[in-house]
Amino acid sequence: MKVSIVGASGYTGVELIRYLSFHKDVEIAQIVSRQFSGKKLSSVFPHFSKTPYEDLIFEEDVDKESFDIYFLCLPHEPSVELVKELTDKGKKVIDLSAAYRIKDIHKYPEYYGFEHRFGELLDRAVYGLPEIFRKDIEKANLVANPGCYPTATLLALYPGIKEEVVVGDTVVVNALSGISGAGRSVKQHFHYPEAYGNAYAYNPTKHRHTPEMEDVIKRVTGKEIKVRFTPHIIPVSRGMISTVVFNTNLRKEQLVELYRLEYRYEPFVRIVPQPPQIKNVVGSNFCDLYVDLDERTGQAVIISAIDNLGKGASSQAVQNMNIMTGLPEDKYLKTLSEISILFP
Structure with a gap:
């Protein structure tokens, strides 16, 4: 070809x-x-x-x-x-x-x-x-x-919305991205002296990727589920972490099994036993997913890691x-x- x-x-x-x-x-x-x-x-x-x-x-x-x-x-x-x-x-x-x-x-x-x-x-x-x-x-x-933030977020969210174990109409997403997500064009706050040792949130209430994520969620579920999305820049060249939190009635073992079964045949999704690190996915097409439950609040905590220039x-x-x-x-x-x- x-x-x-x-x-x-x-x-x-x-x-x-x-x-x-x-x-x-x-x-x-x-x-x-x-x-x-x-x-x-x-x-x-x-x-x-x-x-x-x-x-x-x-x-x-x-x-x-x-x-x-x-x-x-x-x-x-x-x-x-x-x-x-x-x-x-x-x-x-x-x-x-x-x-x-x-x-x-x-x-x-x-x-x-x-x-x-x-x-x-x-x-x-x-x-x-x-x-x-x-x-x-x-x-x-x-x-x-797809965009990099939506890829990391939707893979973390998909089994939960597909099987309708998300309680309520809002999910909370906090995501961290390497600087390369902004592209190669010259911008002052991405210069090395500005970016090194620095981290910050941006567009916390109206990010471009929010409607993209909500659009896919609606196609999967038929429901209007809002994404409370906050992106952050961190001082690495590439890599991305997305932490997705939603209310659920499942126990931890049920939640972990749900994700394991959904992705068991997927070649590029790995369920990992500890919160994922971007160094394990940079340069690859893998998405590493960690599944947990905060029993005190009854909230699922799903953390994904991808290379924003790879799987993203x-x-x-x-x-x-x-x-x-x-x-x-x-x-x-x-x-x-x-x-x-x-x-x-």
């Missing part, structure tokens, strides 16, 4: 190149970056020297005709238009932006600042969280790759590609967790 990676010089684009470099069923035929147009991959990212794609040249414009699958690692608004053009040509598209994740078209002006004009295509887009929507992904031509973005995109094209879901993904991280 020939693939194009659009926005290939950002963190998620570079991660896609890394993962797909090991994928024997894929040829990376085009990498697009206006910033580095005309330059060799290895001259911009030297860690790709002496790899199969070291001489691949960044291009300025997207070839919309020649390739089988397009990975879009662009900002949300440019993705809206490009997804439409590519799908009209019958291409398979995996969009890593938020442009097609939320089914409610009215949420885009409120949370993303633009009017979404393609409601019919929005309805056809499949949310790319395989553990929930695998059957839909198998038949999809357009997959909206690029490796999950490859997982979706495998599913869309009929390949084994974990092909060339499981072994990569043992390979040293190539990160600029």
